[in-house]
Amino acid sequence: MEYKEDEFLMLSGIQHFSFCRRQWALIHVENQWEENVRTIEGEFIHEKVHDQFSREQRNEKLSSRGMPVRSVKLGISGECDLVEFTKSAEGIPVRGLEERYLVTPVEYKRGKEKETDADLLQLAAQAMCLEEMLCCEIKMGFLYYNETRKRIEVAIDDELRKKVEMVTLEMHSYMQRGYTPKVKPQKGCRNCSLKEVCMPELVDKKSAAAYMDRMLDLARNGGES
Ligand code: SF4
CATH class of the missing domain: 1.20.5 (Single alpha-helices involved in coiled-coils or other helix-helix interfaces)
Known part of the structure; x- marks a missing residue:
């Protein structure tokens, strides 16, 4: 199945949907939004990475920041905080350059590693968009948390890919039906925006x-x- 442009959903919504389906529906189906300290803080971290879509090259690596990505198969679009292109004979050709490069998405996050798989799903969705756009295979990506200042390697495996497909299908179904789930109080409600x-x-x-x-x-x- 391929989605049309006007059916595309925001890739970043995957983390809201995974955290609480009602929160996602309030934001994306009902267009409600309230900024609180947590969201502002999260945006600040992203601003530092995404100052604009830019490319820089250092030794074996080419870095692209704020790169727009999309997938017609998943019906999502968004931006990658950082995509690294590392020289490798197993990689893909990049326009204007002679060597081949492996593609790796890096997503920047506030705080530290979470118990949920929200961040993993978002990163895997970015990898799947990049694969579709660049005709490449991405086996892993990184999550960087500002509190621990560590990069965590994430395997983009079949299980994660299947979850991304199921979650995006469910998101499209909610959007088509204009459906907002009922309240299910949870631990995260206290800090919910x-x-x-x-x-x-x-x-x-x-x-x-x-x-x-x-x-x-x-x-x-x-x-x-
Ligand atoms: S307050 Fe709780 S149930 Fe309501 S949207 Fe936020 S997390 Fe979901």
Whole structure:
């Protein structure tokens, strides 16, 4: 299956979808967005890497920052923080250069390694886009976390690829149906940038009643609790 341009979804949405499907739907299906410290901090890290789409060459390596990528098979598009092209006889030819290069995506992340596979899926999706665009094979990529300042090597294996395919299929299905899942409170709700819009505290009647009482009290007291 091939997606049309107007059906493309944001590649970066994979991390939201993997973290919480409702969060992704609120942002991408309902166009809700609330910036908080965490998202601003995350954007700051990306700005440093993505100042513009640029290429630089050092010895055996060519680096491309903020490189636009897309996949018609997955129906996603976005940008890679950094793509490294390393000289190798097993690599692909690059226009304007004589040697062949292996292609490796590097994704920069705030904080440290996460328990979920959100970052792995995003990196694998970038690798799959690059493979489709450049007709190459990518066996691994790197995740770089600003807190630990370490590059972690990630194998782009069949299991990860299958997950990316399933997740993107599910995202397209939600978008086509205009579907936003119901609230499922989780540990991550506390730091969620959309908790004011999502209102996970309204998930059961008891807490909904408490919330309404709080709101009525606030209204009676002119906004002061
Ligand atoms: S508040 Fe919780 S349930 Fe709601 S969008 Fe955020 S993470 Fe998901």
